[in-house]
Amino acid sequence: MFALGIPRPFKYVRVKTLEEALDALEEGRPLAGGQSLLPMLRLRIPFESLVDINELDLDFIRREGNTYTIGALTRHNEIASNVPLLRGVAITIADLQVRNRGTIGGSLANADPSANYYPALIVLGAEVKAVSKKGSRRIKVKELYDNPYTTTLREGELITEVSVKEPRDAKLYFKVIKKGGSAYPIAVLALLKESNGKLHASIGGVFPKPILLEGESKEELVKSIEGYNEKPLSDHHMTGEGRIKLVKDLINTFDEDYREIHLIEGRKINWKTGIGVMATGEIKIRVKVNGKLIEDTVEPRTLLLDFLRRNGFVEVKRGCDEGKCGACTVILNGVSVKSCLVLAIQAVGLDIKTIRGLDASHLTRSFVRNYASQCGYCTHGFLMVSYDYLKNVDPEASDETLRYSVKNICRCTGYINIIRAIKEAGKDEISG
Ligand SMILES: Cc1cc2nc3c(=O)[nH]c(=O)nc-3n(C[C@H](O)[C@H](O)[C@H](O)COP(=O)(O)OP(=O)(O)OC[C@H]3O[C@@H](n4cnc5c(N)ncnc54)[C@H](O)[C@@H]3O)c2cc1C
Numbered sequence: 001m002f003a004l005g006i007p008r009p010f011k012y013v014r015v016k017t018l019e020e021a022l023d024a025l026e027e028g029r030p031l032a033g034g035q036s037l038l039p040m041l042r043l044r045i046p047f048e049s050l051v052d053i054n055e056l057d058l059d060f061i062r063r064e065g066n067t068y069t070i071g072a073l074t075r076h077n078e079i080a081s082n083v084p085l086l087r088g089v090a091i092t093i094a095d096l097q098v099r100n101r102g103t104i105g106g107s108l109a110n111a112d113p114s115a116n117y118y119p120a121l122i123v124l125g126a127e128v129k130a131v132s133k134k135g136s137r138r139i140k141v142k143e144l145y146d147n148p149y150t151t152t153l154r155e156g157e158l159i160t161e162v163s164v165k166e167p168r169d170a171k172l173y174f175k176v177i178k179k180g181g182s183a184y185p186i187a188v189l190a191l192l193k194e195s196n197g198k199l200h201a202s203i204g205g206v207f208p209k210p211i212l213l214e215g216e217s218k219e220e221l222v223k224s225i226e227g228y229n230e231k232p233l234s235d236h237h238m239t240g241e242g243r244i245k246l247v248k249d250l251i252n253t254f255d256e257d258y259r260e261i262h263l264i265e266g267r268k269i270n271w272k273t274g275i276g277v278m279a280t281g282e283i284k285i286r287v288k289v290n291g292k293l294i295e296d297t298v299e300p301r302t303l304l305l306d307f308l309r310r311n312g313f314v315e316v317k318r319g320c321d322e323g324k325c326g327a328c329t330v331i332l333n334g335v336s337v338k339s340c341l342v343l344a345i346q347a348v349g350l351d352i353k354t355i356r357g358l359d360a361s362h363l364t365r366s367f368v369r370n371y372a373s374q375c376g377y378c379t380h381g382f383l384m385v386s387y388d389y390l391k392n393v394d395p396e397a398s399d400e401t402l403r404y405s406v407k408n409i410c411r412c413t414g415y416i417n418i419i420r421a422i423k424e425a426g427k428d429e430i431s432g
């Protein structure tokens with residue numbers, strides 16, 4: 001097993017009902033998509049017990065009148081596909097793989113100052129339902145965020161749903177600035193423009209808390225930002241001054257060249273297995289890879305990436321080891337995920353495929369034809385995410401959907417040939 005960044009040991013419980021979850025949460029922490037929690041585990045932050053809530057019936061989207069109620073376990077890609085109001089917010093999160101696992105409830109509970117949902121949900125006046133053994137309560141999203149990585153949730157409380165109203169006489173504009181790849185944004189702007197011209201803006205990534213500003217014009221909002229009495233965030237990505245300048249530009253141009261994103265509606269991602277699991281130490285698991293059951297002894301902290309490589313699936317590569325490069329991507333239950341951001345024990349009951357178990361000759365042929373690989377280290381990961389993208393997102397590989405989806409890193413070939421190969425493979429697939 002890889003020596004650095006191995007999570008500390010913890011107890012793993014996969015619960016099947018909300019009651020079981022609330023009992024287990026008395027001593028544990030919820031594990032939803034794991035797309036923030038797994039990187040935290042890799043930093044060796046100690047957690048005694050993780051309560052995997054992925055079996056709960058919290059993956060739903062309901063619409064009544066102009067109100068959407070979204071289950072906490074709804075994945076970012078499902079929101080992008082099925083909630084037009086939040087499409088631009090969800091599709092600009094990370095990349096296809098992170099969006100297949102990451103959930104709206106996990107994102108809000110994680111309270112990253114640069115997270116996509118906070119500014120949009122604040123400006124829309126959304127609220128969450130939080131449930132514990134003591135009962136349930138509703139919390140405005142604006143009041144849920146306390147400080148970076150801290151919320152006002154109480155011990156043992158679980159977010160179960162988010163409710164958000166589609167505004168009747170106003171339009172939501174959403175923009176993010178990123179530094180490339182699947183990184184978090186540096187600045188996020190959600191701006192609601194009422195038909196009478198009044199503007200409500202919420203800004204993330206610039207101050208320790210997402211802020212809400214109101215005004216009659218862009219100039220008024222820019223002035224409020226200049227006079228805002230809080231020290232801006234500053235890190236190796238950008239200085240505080242740079243962030244303020246960026247967000248002022250975002251406000252000044254929010255309605256210029258603003259394009260709605262089009263996606264196929266009705267997308268559903270299924271992570272349910274019907275199987276409860278509990279492990280404190282070593283446990284023998286059987287996982288289906290490329291159609292065969294592979295048996296191995298793992299600990300709860302063993303990553304799916306390590307499980308696959310030590311069982312001979314060495315086409316799955318270790319790259320950045322922090323969830324960014326995509327070299328470790330595999331197909332899990334029909335969609336792409338980063339195997340360094342999934343625990344091996346979570347794959348019990350799910351179906352894993354690498355290139356050896358997929359009919360993806362249209363892709364491999366196109367990669368060879370277009371010289372889309374040099375050393376080949378990143379190629380398997382690219383094939384995996386491209387397979388998911390062409391099959392489940394956009395067989396026509398439009399520039400618009402491609403740039404939000406395939407964000408793996410290649411250190412030698414560059415991206416022109418890879419993009420060409422994906423587009424050609426899409427055409428091959430469509431023409432049969
Ligand atoms: C490479 C990369 C790039 C990313 N880029 C972006 C980006 O551009 N924009 C963005 O917004 N996000 C980004 N993310 C984060 C991503 O959106 C995560 O999905 C999200 O932050 C956490 O959701 P999760 O379901 O994975 O939660 P988990 O990782 O499972 O959990 C996160 C935290 O929330 C708690 N938790 C989870 N569910 C609940 C619940 N229902 N109730 C109470 N507590 C709960 C957990 O205990 C944990 O503390 C990125 C992540 C990665 C790895």
Ligand code: FES
Binds near residue numbers: 318
């Ligand atoms: S994303 Fe998993 S190794 Fe880089």
Ligand code: FES
Binds near residue numbers: 374378379410411
């Ligand atoms: S071909 Fe070498 S890293 Fe991509």
